[in-house]
Amino acid sequence: MDAEEFRSAGHALIDWIADHRAAVDERPVLAPIDPHDVQRSFPTAPPAAPIEFNELLDLLEGRVVPGLTEVQHPMHFGWFPSNASLSSVLGDITSSGLGQLGISWESSPAITEVEEVMCDWLRQLVGLSDRWSGTIHDTASTACFVGLLVARERASALEQNRGGLQNLGKPLVVYTTDHAHSSVAKAALLAGYGWDNIRVVDSDPVTRAMLPDALAAEIANDQANDRTPAAVVASVGSTGTTAIDPVDEIATVLEAATSGGTSSGEASSREASRRAPIWLHVDAAMAGSAMLLPECRHLWKGVERSDSISWNPHKWMGTILDCSLFYVRDVDELQSVMSTNPSYLQSVNDGEVTQYRDWGIPLGRRFRSLKLWFQLELEGVEAIQARLRRDLANAAWLAEQVEAEDGWEVVAPVSLQTVCVRHRPTHVTRAGDTAADDTPMTAAEAEDHTLRWVRAINDSGRAYLTPSKLDDAWMVRISIGVEATERHHVEALWNLMKESVIE
Numbered sequence: 001m002d003a004e005e006f007r008s009a010g011h012a013l014i015d016w017i018a019d020h021r022a023a024v025d026e027r028p029v030l031a032p033i034d035p036h037d038v039q040r041s042f043p044t045a046p047p048a049a050p051i052e053f054n055e056l057l058d059l060l061e062g063r064v065v066p067g068l069t070e071v072q073h074p075m076h077f078g079w080f081p082s083n084a085s086l087s088s089v090l091g092d093i094t095s096s097g098l099g100q101l102g103i104s105w106e107s108s109p110a111i112t113e114v115e116e117v118m119c120d121w122l123r124q125l126v127g128l129s130d131r132w133s134g135t136i137h138d139t140a141s142t143a144c145f146v147g148l149l150v151a152r153e154r155a156s157a158l159e160q161n162r163g164g165l166q167n168l169g170k171p172l173v174v175y176t177t178d179h180a181h182s183s184v185a186k187a188a189l190l191a192g193y194g195w196d197n198i199r200v201v202d203s204d205p206v207t208r209a210m211l212p213d214a215l216a217a218e219i220a221n222d223q224a225n226d227r228t229p230a231a232v233v234a235s236v237g238s239t240g241t242t243a244i245d246p247v248d249e250i251a252t253v254l255e256a257a258t259s260g261g262t263s264s265g266e267a268s269s270r271e272a273s274r275r276a277p278i279w280l281h282v283d284a285a286m287a288g289s290a291m292l293l294p295e296c297r298h299l300w301k302g303v304e305r306s307d308s309i310s311w312n313p314h315k316w317m318g319t320i321l322d323c324s325l326f327y328v329r330d331v332d333e334l335q336s337v338m339s340t341n342p343s344y345l346q347s348v349n350d351g352e353v354t355q356y357r358d359w360g361i362p363l364g365r366r367f368r369s370l371k372l373w374f375q376l377e378l379e380g381v382e383a384i385q386a387r388l389r390r391d392l393a394n395a396a397w398l399a400e401q402v403e404a405e406d407g408w409e410v411v412a413p414v415s416l417q418t419v420c421v422r423h424r425p426t427h428v429t430r431a432g433d434t435a436a437d438d439t440p441m442t443a444a445e446a447e448d449h450t451l452r453w454v455r456a457i458n459d460s461g462r463a464y465l466t467p468s469k470l471d472d473a474w475m476v477r478i479s480i481g482v483e484a485t486e487r488h489h490v491e492a493l494w495n496l497m498k499e500s501v502i503e
C-alpha cells in the first residue's frame, strides 16, 4: 500500500470509526453471540488475492462488529471504565502511522523524550514529588511484575540474578490481601516467589483494607522462621470493592520491621540492621486516575514512602489501552535488575540519555506517550477532572438511592465510583406457595436471586453489570465512569435494576 492509497483508505476508516462510536449506544452492550461465532465467520484459509478497502470495511462490519462488547457504551457498568477517548485514539493512530522503533534513545530520540515529559506531567497531575521517575508499560500486570522482580533482587542482594532460583537459602515472601487483583499473585508466581510464600494478610471486614497489625504479625512470624520478607503490594482501589489499603501505615510497619524498631535486644537489632528495606508496590491501576483530583489524594496518603507505583491512564482517565504508568524512586536499583546493555545497543550518548529498555522487560517500544499527549492537549486537564467528579457524584447518587430502597443494600463503602449492591426481597415466593411469605431467603436462594437479576439485565443488552463474590456470596458491582455515561444513564440503570428483581 502506498501513501496515496493509505490516504484514501484512512479517510474512509476514520469515517467508519467515527460513525461506530457516535452510534455505540444503539448497540447491545454485551456482544449477543455464541462462542466461536466470530471465528466461524472467517474463511479457514488466508486470502491469496487482495480486496478493495471498502470490501474490507464490509467484512469488518459483518464479521467483527457482532463480536464487540461495547465498553464505550454509556450503559456499560461492568468491570472498570475502559475509556478510549477519541483524542487519545488519534495519538495512538499517530504512533502507528509514524512507524517508529524504540529500542534505544538513538533509534527514536522522540519516543524516549516525549515519554519522559509525559511521565513527568502525569507525575505532577497526581501530586507526586519530583523524586519519582516514570515509564510507560503496557499494563499494570507488567508493572507489578517488574516491581516484584526488583523487590526480589533487593531482598536477596542480587543473589537470584547471579545464581538463579536454586541459589537462595531463605525463601522470599510477598504480602498482599485477598482483595488484590489477580495480577499480583500472578506476578509473584512468575517472579519465582511461589504460592507458599505469598501471604494473604487479613483485611478489615467492612472497608476490606489491609490491617497493618496483621501485616506486622505476618512479617514478624516469617522473620522468626528464617524467611525474608521481600515485598508488600498495597491496593489503592482493589478490584472487587475499590478498597484502599492504608499505604502510610503499611510503610510504617515496613520501616519498623527492617529497622529493628519493634524488636528488642542487641542480637535482633543487629539482625535488623542487615535487613534490606521491604519493597512497597502501590497498585493503583484503577484509582490512580482519581489522584488527578486533589480532594482524593488523601486516599493514597503515604505514597511517597513506597518504592513503586503503577496506575492506568487506560482505565478511568480515558487514554486508549494500553497505557500503564510505572514510577520508581530509585531508577538505579531498577536498572540494576533490568539492564543488559549488549554491545550493539551501546552508544556515545549512554549515560546522558534515558534508555527505557533498561527500565522494564521489552526491548522494542511503541510511541505510547503520544496518546497521553494528544489527550491532554485536546481535552485539557480541567475537562478530565470535571468528568471524574461527575462520575463520583453519580456513584454517590446511586448509592443513596440503593440505601433508601427497601430490600436493597450497598455492601461495601463507596470510596470512588464503584457501587457494590445486593438485593434481598422482603417477601419470597416459592414454588407451591399460594402467596408470598415472610420467611427470609436461604443463602442458596439469595445466590440464585442475585445471579438471576443481574443476568436478566446483561442478557437484555440494555446495560452491563459485573457479578462478583464478596465473602463467598454473590453481589453486583456497578462501576460508573464510561466517558459517555451521564446521570440520566445511571437513573435508567437504577430503574432497570428495580424492575429486574420483580419476579
Ligand SMILES: *Cc1c(COP(=O)(O)O)cnc(C)c1O
Residues within 6 Å of the ligand: 080, 138, 139, 140, 141, 142, 181, 183, 235, 237, 238, 239, 283, 284, 285, 286, 287, 312, 324
Ligand atoms: C485493572 C487492574 C489491574 C490490571 O490491570 P492491567 O493493566 O489490565 O494489567 C491490576 N490491579 C488493579 C487494582 C486493577 O484495577
